[in-house]
Amino acid sequence: MDSVPLGLRIANALVAYINYMLKLLWPKNLAVFYPYPAAIPFWQVLGASVVLAGITIGVIYLRKRQPYLGVGWLWFVGTLVPVSGLSQVGLWPALADRWAYVPFIGLFIMVAWGVIDLIHRWQRYRIGLILAAGGILIFFTITARAQVDYWKNSIALFEREIKVAGSSWIAHQNLAAALYQRGRVADAKIHFQIAENGPPRTPEGKYYLLALTLTTMGESDKALKGFREALRINPNFVPAHIQLGMLLLRKGRMGDAVSQLQSASELDPANLQTQRNLNIALAINREVTLAAGRLQASMVFDPEDPLPAKRLEELRLRKKDLDIILERYQKFTVSLPGVEQLDYDNIEPVFQIKKQYEGKFPALKSIAGLLPGNADACYHIACIYARRKQTIDAVAWLRRAVLNGFDDWEHLKIDSDLINIQHSKTYKEFISEHVE
Numbered sequence: 101m102d103s104v105p106l107g108l109r110i111a112n113a114l115v116a117y118i119n120y121m122l123k124l125l126w127p128k129n130l131a132v133f134y135p136y137p138a139a140i141p142f143w144q145v146l147g148a149s150v151v152l153a154g155i156t157i158g159v160i161y162l163r164k165r166q167p168y169l170g171v172g173w174l175w176f177v178g179t180l181v182p183v184s185g186l187s188q189v190g191l192w193p194a195l196a197d198r199w200a201y202v203p204f205i206g207l208f209i210m211v212a213w214g215v216i217d218l219i220h221r222w223q224r225y226r227i228g229l230i231l232a233a234g235g236i237l238i239f240f241t242i243t244a245r246a247q248v249d250y251w252k253n254s255i256a257l258f259e260r261e262i263k264v265a266g267s268s269w270i271a272h273q274n275l276a277a278a279l280y281q282r283g284r285v286a287d288a289k290i291h292f293q294i295a296e297n298g299p300p301r302t303p304e305g306k307y308y309l310l311a312l313t314l315t316t317m318g319e320s321d322k323a324l325k326g327f328r329e330a331l332r333i334n335p336n337f338v339p340a341h342i343q344l345g346m347l348l349l350r351k352g353r354m355g356d357a358v359s360q361l362q363s364a365s366e367l368d369p370a371n372l373q374t375q376r377n378l379n380i381a382l383a384i385n386r387e388v389t390l391a392a393g394r395l396q397a398s399m400v401f402d403p404e405d406p407l408p409a410k411r412l413e414e415l416r417l418r419k420k421d422l423d424i425i426l427e428r429y430q431k432f433t434v435s436l437p438g439v440e441q442l443d444y445d446n447i448e449p450v451f452q453i454k455k456q457y458e459g460k461f462p463a464l465k466s467i468a469g470l471l472p473g474n475a476d477a478c479y480h481i482a483c484i485y486a487r488r489k490q491t492i493d494a495v496a497w498l499r500r501a502v503l504n505g506f507d508d509w510e511h512l513k514i515d516s517d518l519i520n521i522q523h524s525k526t527y528k529e530f531i532s533e534h535v536e
Contacts, residue, residue, distance in 0.1 A: 102191070104136060104185075111140045113184035114148040120180070123197065127243045131265035134194040136185075137299075140367040149299055152177075168213035175206025254278035269295040273309045280313070288313075290374060304334040308343070315347060323347060338368045475504040483517035491521045495530050502534060509534070 123130065156177075159169040172528070183199040185192055218231060250260040258275035275435035280288035292313055294422055311326025327344035330337055345360030482497035498506075512518065521527045 101247055104123045106186075107186050108137075111139060112194055113186055114142055114152065115144050116184060117152055117177070117180065119195055120200050120203070121207070122209060124200070127240070127247070127266040130197060130247055133261060133268065133270055134196065135268040135270070136194050139148045165215065166213070169210050172206040172209035172213075175209065176203045177206075179203040179206065230235055255282065270309070271304060273306075273313060277313045283380050286335045304330040304337050304340070307333070307339050308337065311340075312343065315343070320347060320351060336367055338364050341367065352389065367387070473504050475501045475506040478504055483515070486518045486521045489520045491524045491526050494518070494521050495526050498530060 155173060159166075159173045162498075163170045179202040183196070185194075215229075215233075219226060220392075222229065231299050250256055254274060255278045258271050258278060261271040262268075262275070274290045274293040276291035276295060279285075279291065292310075295310065307326045307330040311323040311330065314320070314323035314326060324344070324347060327347065330340040331344070334340075341360045341364035345357045345364065348357035349359060412444070461481070465481060477502035479499050482494045482501060485491075485494035485497060498512075
């Protein structure tokens with residue numbers, strides 16, 4: 101009630117009823133978004149009230165002879181009430197063509213049964229009525245074809261929006277983004293500036309859209325501020341958490357990025373976009389693991405150098421954060437309808453499988469004891485020892501795996517399970533014995 105007074109909402113709702121009917125009869129100057137007016141002239145409100153009251157009185161008077169008129173009119177008036185703006189959520193337009201599809205059924209009832217009545221009463225004008233119906237169909241075909249041209253791309257759509265519905269920060273914001281994507285940077289900045297100075301109806305939405313445009317234009321630092329401002333206003337704004345998390349990922353700020361993606365996952369666990377973004381974080385997780393392994397190896401050459409140890413601790417903290425999000429992603433994925441098993445090529449399921457190996461360690465050793473020729477069991481045991489940084493045991497089990505037929509040396513080179521021991525002297529000697 102603070103953003104749009106109740107009096108203005110009632111006035112707009114009354115005028116909107118007339119505008120909807122006019123757009124049905126004459127579909128001209130249609131727009132994707134009709135900005136909510138700052139004020140409505142009294143004469144428009146009075147005129148709309150008189151017309152609506154007159155039609156209502158008329159259908160009541162004719163309720164016995166033409167009951168379909170009352171049915172259709174009450175359908176139209178009643179089903180339009182929920183979207184009339186009396187109750188508003190978020191960014192609310194003066195009217196929206198998409199809201200009229202169901203209410204228009206009531207007007208179509210009035211027209212359809214009314215035409216049948218006319219045909220019965222005006223039998224002598226039957227041919228004329230048929231020709232009139234054909235003319236109306238042709239007229240609406242032409243107007244529909246004209247509207248299609250305005251929807252051919254975002255530039256045409258929002259240029260038309262500004263022309264017929266007036267200047268609004270939403271229209272300029274979207275037009276700026278479309279122009280920039282087409283390489284028209286100078287034009288995009290003009291519209292972006294207009295959008296930035298426009299009065300917001302929903303502040304978090306405005307800052308979010310502005311931040312999206314800034315991201316597209318390469319102004320990442322300004323975009324960060326925009327997303328953070330949107331979240332300051334509305335901490336539960338999931339799209340802002342997602343976009344901010346992705347921007348932070350691109351900037352290499354892993355800890356902050358994970359925090360934002362975690363928030364998005366908690367607020368909307370069924371959001372598929374969050375799932376995709378978590379996959380990206382998981383991909384980066386491989387890089388974190390590899391970097392940690394290289395830093396650890398470099399410390400062997402100069403143990404007194406404090407820099408690798410500091411960097412390694414930072415990576416370990418990031419890895420811990422990523423492990424948390426991995427577990428959340430796992431819970432979300434298995435809860436999806438129709439998901440019976442996970443794609444093992446996906447990074448996260450592989451991570452989960454490797455965690456399960458640790459729990460199955462006794463079983464693997466039993467298999468190796470009962471079936472000493474099982475190369476797979478020997479190799480998995482070696483990987484577990486490697487993850488525990490027990491180099492001698494890991495290499496010993498790798499040797500047993502080779503003796504039992506393991507020969508996939510390319511896989512051995514890239515297996516992340518072996519990162520902890522790849523720079524050890526014992527492992528290098530083992531590789532040189534069998535590969536070089």
